[in-house]
Amino acid sequence: MTKSTTIVCVRRDGRTAIAGDGQVSMGETILKSTANKIRRLYKDQVVAGFAGSTSDAFALFSRFEAKLEDYKGNLSRAAIELAKEWRLDKALRQLQALMIVADAKGAFLISGTGDVIESDDGILGIGSGGPYAVAAARVLMKHTRMPAREIAEEALKTAASLCVFTNDRITVEEIS
Numbered sequence: 643m644t645k646s647t648t649i650v651c652v653r654r655d656g657r658t659a660i661a662g663d664g665q666v667s668m669g670e671t672i673l674k675s676t677a678n679k680i681r682r683l684y685k686d687q688v689v690a691g692f693a694g695s696t697s698d699a700f701a702l703f704s705r706f707e708a709k710l711e712d713y714k715g716n717l718s719r720a721a722i723e724l725a726k727e728w729r730l731d732k733a734l735r736q737l738q739a740l741m742i743v744a745d746a747k748g749a750f751l752i753s754g755t756g757d758v759i760e761s762d763d764g765i766l767g768i769g770s771g772g773p774y775a776v777a778a779a780r781v782l783m784k785h786t787r788m789p790a791r792e793i794a795e796e797a798l799k800t801a802a803s804l805c806v807f808t809n810d811r812i813t814v815e816e817i818s
Contacts, residue, residue: 648771648808649679649691650797651742651749652779653764654790657818658744660691661794663771663802664811672809680815684710687745688717689815693769694739702728702739706752717745721758729756740768746817771801771808791816 649662662679665672680691681703688710692699705727709720721743728734734754741752751759751766759766765783767776778800782793791814802810 647693647769648775648798648801648805649693649742649768650772650775650779650794650801651691651744651764651766652783652790652794652797653744653749654783654793656746657790657816658689658746658749658764659790659794659814659816660689660742660744660749661775661798661812661814662691663798663808664813665807665809666696667807675809676811678813680813682815683707684715687715687817688743689745689817690741690743691768692739692741693772695737698737698739699741701734701737702741705734706741706743715745717743717748718750718758721750721752725752725754725756725758728752728754742766742768744817767797769808771798771805774801774804774808 651660664676666674666677706724709724713719743750765779775797779793779797798812802808
């Protein structure tokens with residue numbers, strides 16, 4: 643199975659940054675080092691990142707963008723509707739991916755089991771390096787005044803130093 647692995651989202655001082663690494667792996671083999679797992683959607687007002695099977699993630703980006711159009715950019719409503727559809731549709735249920743989506747007002751983790759989760763502290767992470775990136779981001783939020791973008795980048799660098807499925811070819815998108 644092809645995997646795309648680490649995404650972290652950091653919200654601080656009215657700014658949101660989503661960062662992703664560039665590695666795509668199949669089993670023990672690195673297939674690509676420069677993948678972009680972050681997309682701007684809905685008139686560049688929403689940023690989305692994925693971890694999981696690459697083709698599944700592209701299918702989810704399309705579905706989520708359609709939900710954003712249906713609900714006129716309402717992020718929480720679009721996230722809930724995507725999660726419901728993902729959980730109930732037989733074909734979609736087979737998709738193996740997670741998404742983090744954010745706009746200027748909020749950020750959510752969306753899963754195929756119907757989860758739509760907004761963090762308490764403005765930090766979300768998915769993929770094999772997600773827990774490392776979240777831990778690093780939490781420490782940086784607590785002990786520095788770094789902006790969201792820098793925290794997201796440093797958190798991904800930490801994940802890359804610990805997780806073999808995460809590299810340091812980092813893409814960051816920021817919105818405010």
